[in-house]
Amino acid sequence: MTTSSEKEKVILITNDDSIAAPGIAALVDAVKHLGRVVVVAPDKPQSGMGHAITLGQPLRLAKSNLLGKDVEAYTCSGTPVDCVKIAVDQVLHAKPDICLSGINHGANHSINVIYSGTMSAAMEAAIESIPSAGFSILDYSLQADLSEAKKFVTLIVSELLSKPADKHLLLNVNIPATSAEPIKGIKICRQAYAKYQEKFDVRKDPHDKNYYWLTGEFVNFDEGTDTDVWALSNNYISIVPVQFDLTNYEQKKQLENIYNF
Amino acid sequence: MTTSSEKEKVILITNDDSIAAPGIAALVDAVKHLGRVVVVAPDKPQSGMGHAITLGQPLRLAKSNLLGKDVEAYTCSGTPVDCVKIAVDQVLHAKPDICLSGINHGANHSINVIYSGTMSAAMEAAIESIPSAGFSILDYSLQADLSEAKKFVTLIVSELLSKPADKHLLLNVNIPATSAEPIKGIKICRQAYAKYQEKFDVRKDPHDKNYYWLTGEFVNFDEGTDTDVWALSNNYISIVPVQFDLTNYEQKKQLENIYNF
Numbered sequence: 001m002t003t004s005s006e007k008e009k010v011i012l013i014t015n016d017d018s019i020a021a022p023g024i025a026a027l028v029d030a031v032k033h034l035g036r037v038v039v040v041a042p043d044k045p046q047s048g049m050g051h052a053i054t055l056g057q058p059l060r061l062a063k064s065n066l067l068g069k070d071v072e073a074y075t076c077s078g079t080p081v082d083c084v085k086i087a088v089d090q091v092l093h094a095k096p097d098i099c100l101s102g103i104n105h106g107a108n109h110s111i112n113v114i115y116s117g118t119m120s121a122a123m124e125a126a127i128e129s130i131p132s133a134g135f136s137i138l139d140y141s142l143q144a145d146l147s148e149a150k151k152f153v154t155l156i157v158s159e160l161l162s163k164p165a166d167k168h169l170l171l172n173v174n175i176p177a178t179s180a181e182p183i184k185g186i187k188i189c190r191q192a193y194a195k196y197q198e199k200f201d202v203r204k205d206p207h208d209k210n211y212y213w214l215t216g217e218f219v220n221f222d223e224g225t226d227t228d229v230w231a232l233s234n235n236y237i238s239i240v241p242v243q244f245d246l247t248n249y250e251q252k253k254q255l256e257n258i259y260n261f
Numbered sequence: 262m263t264t265s266s267e268k269e270k271v272i273l274i275t276n277d278d279s280i281a282a283p284g285i286a287a288l289v290d291a292v293k294h295l296g297r298v299v300v301v302a303p304d305k306p307q308s309g310m311g312h313a314i315t316l317g318q319p320l321r322l323a324k325s326n327l328l329g330k331d332v333e334a335y336t337c338s339g340t341p342v343d344c345v346k347i348a349v350d351q352v353l354h355a356k357p358d359i360c361l362s363g364i365n366h367g368a369n370h371s372i373n374v375i376y377s378g379t380m381s382a383a384m385e386a387a388i389e390s391i392p393s394a395g396f397s398i399l400d401y402s403l404q405a406d407l408s409e410a411k412k413f414v415t416l417i418v419s420e421l422l423s424k425p426a427d428k429h430l431l432l433n434v435n436i437p438a439t440s441a442e443p444i445k446g447i448k449i450c451r452q453a454y455a456k457y458q459e460k461f462d463v464r465k466d467p468h469d470k471n472y473y474w475l476t477g478e479f480v481n482f483d484e485g486t487d488t489d490v491w492a493l494s495n496n497y498i499s500i501v502p503v504q505f506d507l508t509n510y511e512q513k514k515q516l517e518n519i520y521n522f
Contacts, residue, residue, distance in 0.1 A: 023370055050312030050342075051375050058464070058472040081311075081376075086473060091460050112386060115342075126416035127372060127456060159520045166512065182494040183440050186522040190508040195388060200350050203319070212347060239522065246374055247451040251427065251502035259420045261447040261500065 009035030009161050012096035012125070014083045016046040016104065016117025019066050019075050023103035027135060028067055029102065030153040034161055038096070039067060040087035040156040042117075043075035047106070049217065051124070054078040059086060080121035085103065098160060099125030102135030102173075103149060105142055109174045109228040109238060110194035110220070119172055119242070126170035127244055133170070135208040138232060139177040148183060149175045152237055156186075172240040176232055187236045192227035194220035270296030270422050273357035273386070275344045277307040277365065277378025280327050281337050284364035287407040288396060289328055289440065293413040295422055297304035299357070301348035303378075304336035308367070309380040312385070315339040320347060349389065352443070359421060360386035362514055363396035363434075364410060366403055370435045370499060371455035371481070371488040380503070386401035386430035388505055391497060392421065399493060409444060410436045413498055415446075433501040437493055448497045453488035455481035 001143045011031055019041040028037055043062070056171055060077040067073045076083045076092060080101065088095060104118040108183035113119045118134045133156065137149050152175060160169075172191075176183055196216035220229050228238035255261075272292055280313035281300040281370045289298055304323070321338040328334045335352060337344045341362065349356060365379040374380045379395045386393035394417065398410050413436060421430075433452075437444055457477035464473055481490050516522075 015516070017356045023368060026334060045317070050310070050381065051278065052311045052313040053309045053376055054475065055309040058474045059461070060470075060472055078472070082475075085459055086461060089459065090463070090473060097325075106455060111505065114384070114388075114505060115314055120311065123375070127375075156346070163519060169512070188513055188516045188522070190510070190513060191506055198346055198350065199322070200486070201349060202351070209321075211321055212351060213319045214343075214346065215314065233390040239516070240507075240511040241516055242507045243509035244372065244375060244491075244507075245452055245454070246427070246501075246503045246505075248431070248502040248504035250428070251504075252449055255449045255500070255502055258393060258424060261420060261449070 001004050009098065011035045011037045011098040012087050012092065012099045013037060013039045014041050014101050014121045016042065016080045016082055017048060018042050018045045019064055019073065021105060022142055022160045023105050024182045027100060027153060028071055028104050030150040031153065033158060037071060038092060039071060039073035040076055040083045040091055042080060042083060043077055046079055046117045048115055050115050051120040052079045053081050056255055057063050058150060061086060061090060061094040069168065080117040081124045084121050084124040087115065095128065095130050099130045099132040100157065103146060104136035105144065106136065106140045107138045107174055108134065108136040108172060109232060113172050113191060115175040123170055123242065123244055126168050129167040131160065131165035131167060131169040133173055135173045135175065137175045137177060145178040172236045172242050174228060174232055176187055177237050181235055183237060184235050187238055189228040189231050189238045189240050191240050192220060192222040192229035194229045203235055241256040259260055270359065270485060271351065271353065272298045272300060273348050273360045274300045275302050275332060275341055275362050277303065277310060277380045277382065279306045280321050280325055281332065283403055284366050284406065286328055287362060287411050288364050288414060289332055292418045295418060296402050296509060299353060300332060301337055301344045301352055303341060304338055304461040305343060307340055307378045307511040309376055310340045311376050312342055312381040313340045315316045322347060322351060341378040342385045345382050345385040346367055356383055356389065356391050360391045360393040361418065364407060366405065367397060367401045368492060369395065370400045371453040373502060374433050374452060383504055384503065387429050389400040389439035390428040390430060392426035392430040394421065395435055396434045396436065398436045398438060400500045406439040409439050431503040433503050435489060435493055435499045437496050442496055444498060445496050447490040448499055450489040450492050450501050451487055451500045452501050453483040453490035455482060455483055455490045477513035
C-alpha cells in the first residue's frame with residue numbers, strides 16, 4: 001500500500017443500501033476532492049446482511065453511471081463484504097489507502113454493529129489491512145437531509161488520510177439526524193449494551209398458515225456516559241473504534257479454573 | 262431463566278447447515294439425555310450468512326420429524342440468527358438454559374468466527390443472555406465420522422450445564438477431523454489472526470459475460486502457541502471464549518491523542 005503523501009490517495013467506497021441509495025452519493029460527494037474515489041456497491045439493498053459472504057454461487061460485476069460520469073463506479077450482485085473482496089481483487093488489483101462504507105440510512109450504534117452490512121464491509125477491509133470507517137445517520141428516510149452529515153464526513157476522512165493510520169483501524173461513526181439543534185461535536189465512545197427487544201408479529205396468510213414479522217423496541221441497558229448511545233442522544237457524533245479479535249480475554253483467564261474440560 | 266438443578270434443563274439447538282445436515286443430528290444425539298432438547302434450524306443451508314437477519318420479509322416456521330419423532334424440532338425459513346430469535350419468542354416463549362449450534366461441517370476457527378452462521382446463532386443467544394456454544398468439525402464432508410466429536414460435545418455440554426454460567430458466555434469450539442491419531446484433549450485458546458487469502462476465479466458465461474467465483478487459500482499469520490489454529494493443528498480441540506463488545510479499548514485511549522476530530 002502506498003502511503004506517500006505525494007501520491008493521490010485511493011478511496012474505496014461501498015455501502016449496504018445499494019448503489020441507488022442517496023447515502024452513498026452523499027459519501028462520494030463528501031470525499032471525492034480528497035483522492036481517487038472508486039465505488040463498488042451492492043446492486044440491491046443488503047441491510048441486515050451482517051458479515052454474510054456468497055459461497056454457493058458466483059458474483060457479477062457491472063460498470064455503473066448512477067453516481068455521475070466522473071465517478072468510477074461498479075455494482076456487485078453480492079453482499080457488502082463481497083463488494084470489498086471483489087473490489088480489491090478484480091477492480092483495484094491492489095489495496096486502497098482507505099475504505100469507507102455508507103452513509104447508511106439508519107443507526108448502526110451499540111449492538112447493531114454486529115448486524116450491519118455497512119459495518120461488516122468496513123470490517124472486511126480492516127481485516128485485509130485497509131484502514132476503514134463506516135458512516136450511518138440516525139434517520140431511516142431516503143429523503144433525509146444529509147448536508148450537515150457530509151461536512152462531518154469530510155472532516156473525519158481528511159483527518160484519517162492526513163496521518164499514517166493503524167492498518168487495522170476500523171471506526172464506527174454514527175451521526176445524529178438533522179434537527180433544530182446543531183450537532184455539538186464528536187465523541188470517541190465505547191459500544192453501548194443496548195439492543196432491540198424483539199417480538200414477532202404473527203399473521204395468517206390467505207391459506208390460513210402463520211407467518212412471522214420481526215418487530216421490536218430499542219432498549220438501552222447501559223447507563224454509561226461514555227457510550228455511543230449516550231453521545232448520540234446528546235446530539236454528538238459517536239465514533240467507536242472496532243476490533244475483529246473477538247476473543248474474550250478476561251473469560252479466557254477464568255475458563256480453565258471454572259470448568260474441567 | 263430457571264437455573265435450579267432440580268428442574269430439567271432446556272437446550273435450544275440450531276445450526277447453519279440446515280436441519281437436514283448430519284451435524285445437527287449428531288449434536289442432538291450427544292446432548293438429548295442432558296435435558297429437554299428443542300431444535301429450531303434453517304430449512305436450507307445458510308453457510309457464510311454471518312450475523313444476517315431477515316428484515317424485508319416475514320418468516321415461516323414448520324414442525325419437522327426429520328430428527329426422529331421423540332425430538333421436538335422445527336424448521337425456519339430464515340437465517341441462523343433468525344432461528345434463535347423466533348425460537349425464544351414463538352416456540353419456547355422463554356429463554357432456554359443453554360443454546361448450542363452445530364455441529365458445523367467445516368472449521369470456524371480464527372477469523373472465520375466472523376463469517377460463520379453457526380457462531381452467529383450462538384452469539385445471538387449470548388447477546389440475549391443465554392449461555393451458548395457453537396461446535397464445528399474440521400471436515401467439510403457430510404459423511405464425516407462424528408462419533409469421536411460427539412463424545413467431546415457431551416463432555417463439554419455436561420460441564421457447562423453443571424455450573425452456573427455467565428449469562429453472556431459464548432464458546433467457539435472446533436474439533437479436529439477424525440484421523441489415525443486420537444484427539445489429545447481440549448485447549449482454551451485465543452482467536453488466531455489467520456484467514457483466507459482470497460482470489461476470484463473469472464469465467465465467461467455462454468453469453469460471453471464475466472462471472473466471478475470466490476476461491477482462496479488459508480494462511481496463518483499468527484505464530485502464537487495459544488491460538489485455536491495452533492491447538493487444532495496439534496490435534497487438540499480448541500475452545501475460544503467470544504465477546505460481542507467489539508469496542509477496541511486500546512485504540513479508544515489513543516484516538517483522541519492522534520486525531521483532531
